Amino acid sequence: MQVVVPFAGRTPKSRLEAVLSLEERRDFARAMLADVCGAVVATGNSPTVLATAPLSETTVTSLEAGTGGEYRVEIDDRPLSPAVNALLEAADEPVAIVMADLALATPVTLEGLFEINGDVVIAPGRGGGTNAMVVRHPSFRVDYHGASYLDHRQGARGVGATLETVDSFRLATDIDEPADMVEVWLHSDSRSKATLEAQGFHLETTEGRVRLARD
């Protein structure tokens, strides 16, 4: 299986800008990428990092450490959907697309996704996103804009592809907004968590859900 991990390295995680500087967002995004790619390698697959621009030296170092060098890079400066669709068009084997900010992904959860039969298998993200998917149908194309989970369901029906979903909290949790960051703290022991620790975060308990904070 070809496992694609899209990565926008230059201005990553813009919705975290209320709590992290640009440099910090880059560090955190890089750590998550290395964690995700490391989990892919542990499933026995070699990830393809689909990047909008050549990776920085720091990103390469981090990826090497996370994967043991078991990855390759493809550069495509188009937006996410056409870039992924170009890979789908060219593919002669099943393609998995796994978002680079799934900091809670583990080898077991990814194997669960890869092993489910179906022309299209989706791990939905919160808020209607498509956090990870496997495509085994030659005519299916992605559209990540808006409520992509609904669009992908419709797209699968449109080309006569069977669709399955995966019920996984770990794969549903993309780290996109400040409130998501606490999940990394609670549920992973990874480069991503170490990065947040180095950035000075700690757990803050409020009346409702807990969150991360720093002084």
Next chain:
Amino acid sequence: MQVVVPFAGRTPKSRLEAVLSLEERRDFARAMLADVCGAVVATGNSPTVLATAPLSETTVTSLEAGTGGEYRVEIDDRPLSPAVNALLEAADEPVAIVMADLALATPVTLEGLFEINGDVVIAPGRGGGTNAMVVRHPSFRVDYHGASYLDHRQGARGVGATLETVDSFRLATDIDEPADMVEVWLHSDSRSKATLEAQGFHLETTEGRVRLARD
């Protein structure tokens, strides 16, 4: 297995007050309770609704419809943790505690939880909560305040109980804040969704995650 579904009927879902009136919150909470209890019944278990006060006639009607009458009610006006702990102390069989706002829970996801071996089995919720759990250890007690997921892990260690977790998006999704409501829309076809439809909500697509809105 004794399956307990705690329910605070009088002022439910206070964190939804920005988008729903008190009456609407009551309707929605009641629909979620009926959905959750219906899913429990479909696993072959009979839920015990642990209520802070006698159920209203409307709630009883909704529960009857959702469960086919397969439930019983226990009244305890203490806060959640002491009320649940009283049941744990009295129990002579495994006890599952399933929150009443898990509108995405299905029989399959609940069976997955019930079938996992372990003295304490937790389905974590977002933000460090404990959305559903099974307790098979006589000395384990709950503490739902704050980051209960961490407290329950520690509590299990403290009494020498083995602890397992369940990786389920459906069980991780408690409908607590306005942003959570869209998950009901996207991933269930239930009384809870019908209630939101009747309340005039529709899907609104923004740049990031989608959400529910009404005019």
